[in-house]
Amino acid sequence: MILVLRKDARMEDLERLRGRLLWMGMQVTPHIQQDGRLSLAVVGGAGGEVLLEEFETLPMVETVMPFTRPFKLAGREFVKERLVVEVEGVRIGGDTLAVVAGPCALESEEQIHASAEAVAKAGANIFRGGAYKPRTSPYSFQGLGKEGLRYMKAAARASGLATCSEIMDVEHIEVMCEYVDILQVGARNMQNFSLLKKLGEAPLPILLKRGLSATYQELLMAAEYILNGGNHRVILCERGIRTFETYSRNTLDIAAVPVLKELSHLPVVVDPSHGTGIRRMVAPMARAAVAAGADGIMVEVHPDPDRSYSDAEQTLSPGMFAELMETVRVIGPAVGMEIPTGRES
Amino acid sequence: MILVLRKDARMEDLERLRGRLLWMGMQVTPHIQQDGRLSLAVVGGAGGEVLLEEFETLPMVETVMPFTRPFKLAGREFVKERLVVEVEGVRIGGDTLAVVAGPCALESEEQIHASAEAVAKAGANIFRGGAYKPRTSPYSFQGLGKEGLRYMKAAARASGLATCSEIMDVEHIEVMCEYVDILQVGARNMQNFSLLKKLGEAPLPILLKRGLSATYQELLMAAEYILNGGNHRVILCERGIRTFETYSRNTLDIAAVPVLKELSHLPVVVDPSHGTGIRRMVAPMARAAVAAGADGIMVEVHPDPDRSYSDAEQTLSPGMFAELMETVRVIGPAVGMEIPTGRES
Amino acid sequence: MILVLRKDARMEDLERLRGRLLWMGMQVTPHIQQDGRLSLAVVGGAGGEVLLEEFETLPMVETVMPFTRPFKLAGREFVKERLVVEVEGVRIGGDTLAVVAGPCALESEEQIHASAEAVAKAGANIFRGGAYKPRTSPYSFQGLGKEGLRYMKAAARASGLATCSEIMDVEHIEVMCEYVDILQVGARNMQNFSLLKKLGEAPLPILLKRGLSATYQELLMAAEYILNGGNHRVILCERGIRTFETYSRNTLDIAAVPVLKELSHLPVVVDPSHGTGIRRMVAPMARAAVAAGADGIMVEVHPDPDRSYSDAEQTLSPGMFAELMETVRVIGPAVGMEIPTGRES
């Protein structure tokens, strides 16, 4: 349930209320509403039924509302205004497009620096790259690990970029927090509930990718695990779902953008690289994502795409990426979005 | 195979060649290439193997090329330049967006006229409306039939619009040709091969909707049935596919636009109304379609959407449609597309 | 709604009631219940709301019940006992397994006779074969037509078999009725509503195949079109649905058997040949279908499978089919099903 407190509620009342709720085994998440009122999301432990009436009579409580959706914290009932996640000066979820770009895998110091420079120049504001790779085959390149992360941070900072990289293992949380600004959860781990619970306690925002066959509701319930753990900075990412069509790697569900933005206050980013798996389809689908109202795009760019260790066939060259950004700049105003300009590093 | 004739081939040579091919049981489709050369698509009857070598030595033949794709006439091997379908002054497939709009079902003379006026004013150039409705239930409204078509044509012409309506039954071909400019084949009939064969002989362009679980290749093979019958004016339409997601009626596969435009020379139109089934999703998805490079959009608009006999929940009001068109006008230049302006009737 | 008449209702009362209902624009389907009472399914025309109360007070009416499911005649509310379709001495839907077998396409007189003999010997009771073929490509073999049907009937009768063949075009209804005992509607035509309406008036039972992406409810609504037309002998057929898995041609949904038998009184047959598209998978999946309670199986068998004009890779040899039937005979008793024994012709 949601408790909206009276404007004249005093801090000590609040503390007493909170104490009582915790004592009852509930979890309490506070939020300051746009009208300045304080509201509390109160979620019971498993099986715990909450009697709304009990709380309505409390002196400091103005209104009590039940949650009507299973995604309580990820839905729009509790937090109504859109979430803006801010890292290293980049705001995701506001009126500037988040442009996350970089190679699929971090491969070498040189490749990492060249990539960061190139994407920054074309207008990216967040640098992406995988240090630990979730590969379908145990015999494929598994990533550079910590070394890659170190190069990544250095290259990103040199180009004025924030960083984003995938976390696959709870054991890596500590090292990743040292080098990375946004932790990405991959599609295959979207319902790895052990990992989600741990990330609920992580100090970094989480970019949560939709699973290959996850419904919108399941994606929001996965976000709920993180939010419920206390980490309120979650970014949703549509990256293609699995359908009967085999021409492309996945079917990029652009409709996820308006749907998720209606169901949730969390920012929504689209990954047209994994969403199509085909280089020539990345630009039109990135444009489509922006036109549909996405808060950001996530694009694989490599200085020499055909030599990428992984995902070569869906990776853009710096030139293709710069061209894409030019057309995105035309579309921005149609959806009230500012598109970042490039910067030389 | 494709035979490209020498520039100095004479008409009588051509006739002789064509006669010989027909005598061999083959079907011959001529096409004048952009360089002025005449080329012939030659497709054998079922089971007929063609020996390329036989034809290479003919005096008027310059080159012989085998088809490498199963969709011979619908693919880009034979016709390389994009097809522009022209009806009643509207060009579909060129550099102006085709905007097909109107109610799901033709309901009454008044509703039809009000719809046509409203969509013309906002910028539509083709009026759509169903006279024969493919309903999942035999107990649902099955359409006004011929009467509806008559009203439709009158209303469209009064507003300067071409018309498009669905054909469900070969018996209706004649009456529809009297009133309609573009015949639509619905998703559920995409592989009704008997209907497709008949439409191969129809004098009107065909707007062919992708089946709910049809691959790109199957859509192109369905187009092939029509093209092979001699009707070369086929427009492809993406209208959403069936996936595991149940929040929306279908999953609109925006990637179909760049993929089909790469595989085929036929124009590609997107229907965000059926593609989502949700009114609030229609505008963002229409924008996405245009940004991805669609040649047209197809939108359900009704003067009083909530009173629509069918598809009410996905139908726009005239006001919503006009707003959508405004934003589409901003996106047009990003993809080199002119967006038609509205006209008072 | 369903009207159950009083036991003492007189024929003239019934006629008067029926007349009144028809006059009100309703369709009336009578059914004699197991307890001897006459019940009437009354379905309104499109949009027609029926007021139950009006009918409750009629003297000959005992009870009035609304339909709660959209598939009124195909559901179990009106007809509660399982339907048994009888053709040429074969009963489909009772306690003997219907075994429909034969080649994908009718190819030649010799092939047809050899197939019929072989399948009869192994225990089939219905002979199948396509005379008009729905081919994805217009360049593939399109079938022998009427000639094939003539051979088929002769061969089937010589071996004591009933016949089943696909109808693709309303124009073929007459000729097919001359030679065929069961008309099959293919998966791609499951929602060809024009065809379904015509088959509602056909004098033969219809074997209706589930569409590639049709839900159970859509399959039953397609059956409803036929039942509502007055043809009450419909057999449902599960033949595989389209999923993300590409190893096999389709995913055979064996669960359709218990689900459809719960939702409907119509018999349910399973086609493991199209359902898998892989020869080695046909026998295990046919066994699975019988074990799940199917009323019949439909198997492609060819005297020389590798030379089949179509579907070679999923077609059994007579020997493989005979072996399959042996194992099915063991399973029969687990589900209370008799398995037909073979006969020499």
Added chain:
Amino acid sequence: MILVLRKDARMEDLERLRGRLLWMGMQVTPHIQQDGRLSLAVVGGAGGEVLLEEFETLPMVETVMPFTRPFKLAGREFVKERLVVEVEGVRIGGDTLAVVAGPCALESEEQIHASAEAVAKAGANIFRGGAYKPRTSPYSFQGLGKEGLRYMKAAARASGLATCSEIMDVEHIEVMCEYVDILQVGARNMQNFSLLKKLGEAPLPILLKRGLSATYQELLMAAEYILNGGNHRVILCERGIRTFETYSRNTLDIAAVPVLKELSHLPVVVDPSHGTGIRRMVAPMARAAVAAGADGIMVEVHPDPDRSYSDAEQTLSPGMFAELMETVRVIGPAVGMEIPTGRES
């Protein structure tokens, strides 16, 4: 590649060969073939190309064969005979059906003992129950944890059963190994590669459930992670895939049984409870699985199904389970399978 050694190869040759391969950065898995020859699966590190010719000339090597499938150890190229996993006297993969049964969640000591007794009596040989539950919602019951495992082991042993329970978190490996005989990996963790790698070093057999949208190949590649880690006892489990059909929770892909048994030597078990999500469908689908050749079935049984903490709607009562086992006993001989008889504890 696979190296088959000469019959007269000496132990010291083998050691030298193995040393050399390890020195080259390869992983070596030995296997004694049915003909008594020793063969070695040699898989390179990521990116490592192996030159077959180099090895052909070695004195102790008889033949060198490349792997042609990406699932090297999970496929049938290396190990040709079917794997039999043996735990606590139960053989999975041989000619006796593995019958894994028990409640979805371990709820209380009483419920656990009642369940184990009931399933043992009806013929189960392995007891299942979840101590750590992967719940879509963080607000649902998350399991009894270690306490549940302790009760589970005691109850199973009292009834002569082996045990199987899901592992969600690498941190639980140790405690689970103390109480459980088979570790289950749930569908949502099928591509949790960090977990799979750890389980490659676990001392227990792994029952690996197919992901909701995992292809056969992806399932085998997930198994490959475990096998490649050195744990060769993997049991595959089909538990339903996600399709467009929403009537049932999942679409149970029975064809996975013959397909996986053809592609791999690993045993294949089917879970009709999760595969359908509907109590009345469990028995027919369990019968179908056995008829299709499954090595085992996994069924949710609860002493009082309607009071189950989770999955109530798909859980059988002891009586329903006993009836199911009776019919399975009839089917067994059709596929050469012995069905275990029940025992009083």
